[in-house]
Amino acid sequence: MDGSSSVARRLWLSRRLLLGVVVVLLVSVLVFLATQVLPGDPARAVLGHDATPERVAALRTELGLDRPILDQYFAWLGGVLSGDPGRSLVTQEQVSTLIGDRAVNSAVLVLVAAAIVVPLSVFVGAWAGRRRDRPVDRVVLVVTLGLTALPEFIIALLLVILFSTSVFPVLPGTVLLAPGQSPLSNAEQLVLPVVALVLGVLPYLARLVRGSVIDVYESEYVRTARLKGVPERVVLRRHVLRNALVPAIQGTSLALAYLTGGIVVIEQVFNYPGLGSALVDAVNNRDVPVIQLICLIFAACYVVFNLIGDVLTVYVTPRLRTAGR
């Protein structure tokens, strides 16, 4: 590679990183402002309805609620960045200890699901794409079509109904974890939540891979290779799989981003102690510091997954390397 394209690539990369940081900062402003509009006074929420006005005022000062809003924002952002995002209004625990375990649990769920769904989708998509319009392909299309129609939590509930209560009661429908216990220590409990997440992402990803495999098979260079008598196995390895790498990378980042959102309701269905169920509880309890931090974590993950996907795509696609977007 020559010097100018590497400079262009570095410029593109720094622009993209900068944009990511700016988006996360703006997200933090949005999250902070949104929680300011919340009805009710957090100090009163902590102390209860029969607290004296003096005690409420004292707690307001302690929580910094009497300061200008800009000061409050920077104090909060500083706290988040230095690992001290404040205390829960409901349990009085440090928010960081409250969600530490749960963040790990959610990460385990997302990563296990991603580790299954990405290779599976590439396999199913490539398989169907190679046999375009044959019975296998049609079955894959119909099944994925059916699955895309179902909201992921309806899939999860159907799994619980089928496999943990009525028809074949073979798997646990709720997850029971002691605080600090690894979710991997009882793998049986993880089966249904992971399957629900996999079935939620598989149809999109498999269709994406199928489409790109069909595109490659129809391309000029595969036709040329076949005309030259290159064996089918070599065509598959040298052209199809290599070109399926880009959609696979984009698909992985898409899947991770999608799974991040998907866990919110899946965790609630299985009573899984993760960030999603913590967010739902916090919203129902109006626990502002917890809502703020979890929303920020979700948005930051979303931005980071997209960023990694974009960067890797540019690095593995020769013709995109210099096309600064």
Add this chain to the structure above:
Amino acid sequence: MNTTLLRRSLREPRMRIGLVLTGLILLVIVVGPLIAPHAHSDIVGAPYAPSSATALLGTDYLGEDVLSRVLAGGQSIVWISFVGTLVGVTAGAVIGMTAAYSGGVMDELLMRAMDVLRAFPPLVLILLLMAMAGADTALMPLIVAIAWLPQVARVAYGAAREVVSREFVESAETLGAPRLRIVRREILPNVMTPLMVEFGLRLTWSIGVVTAMSFLGVGLQPPAADWGLMIKENYQGLALQPWGVVVPVLCVALFTFGTNLITEGFARTVARVSPQEGHS
């Protein structure tokens, strides 16, 4: 052009099956409350009682009739997801088209704002906004609309951008046609088809999201009869009395199946008519 497309898409088997399914569910939703054997909040027996002559599908966690609540419980999902999708797609289209047509600072400003909204997984954004709204049912469509805004804006932006660069817009501008008329006559017709597909997709997702909101406790509140709320309320008793969960789950599943098939049928017709506009 769009009416011909719609008429052609009626020949798609998917479209027909989808219309039948959606029609059936809508029939249940409209006629249901009229033929329900009990009022939806009447106590007709012990909690989680099995099916009997008075309660064909048994009773729920309070002893209310499951059948009557299923028959009464679809209306809120329909109107909230329909209004939410309509507002979201319309506003998203306006934002995307304005950004694409104006270009420059306006383009950057609008689309970067959309990037910030897009940084949230939709359900997380909805939870954040619902926390602000204090679980106010009247605000639910608006919040669903905001959640779809950034994605719709991107679709509209992409489609409009392509049209703006074409010759007939330039020539209309040279001829001195007013801006609004250019948008209405030249840009909107070309953006309309992708927007209609987008509407179908978002409607299917809205149905899921609105049900999920009630299931998570930030949507409709008791004593309302609502499929999402029913799933939440009776989930604890699933092993004891499955109908209170199973029937609402199946209703939502059939509904989203139907709307998704309609969208697929339409999108396939579009793809057949103009191969570059979509793919199956």
